[in-house]
Amino acid sequence: MVLPLETSTLRRMLNQWFARCGVEPRVVAEFEDSALLKVFGADGVGLFAAPTVVEREICRQYAVSVVGRAPEVKERFYAVSGERRLKNPAVVAISDVARHELFGRGAAPR
Structure with a gap:
């Protein structure tokens, strides 16, 4: 997976969700810049998390598809x-x- 930095709120929420689900993701890259994270994800480096509120725009702009959801993880x-x-x-x-x-x-x- 390509993930935000450990210091980000989203990453902490994702880590908690992974732990609850018993998932240990293989992190191949960490980014501070969410746009750069999406570019690397779109290039096939790894899966990435994104807010559903902008899902259609991300799928269109980066030519990616949704493979799952984590409804417990909410970004404000x-x-x-x-x-x-x-x-x-x-x-x-x-x-x-x-x-x-x-x-x-x-x-x-x-």
Whole structure:
């Protein structure tokens, strides 16, 4: 497998999942950069984990296929703002698209 560095949250979650499943992956490469990890995975160096929220885009862009899922492993994404309520129209639009199209959740109060 090609995996993120041991210091990443995703890697720690994957390691915990592997341990629960009794799996000892053969790690052939570790990357800090997730795009580089995907390039090596797409080139056949090894399997890699990726968020299902961007699955279709990754499959299309890197010409790879899904071979399994680890539903217990969840990656979190945050939009951080100093404002209590989003005001900038561009930021509001990006937040709304992420909330509705990427994550399929209803709008949260702004």
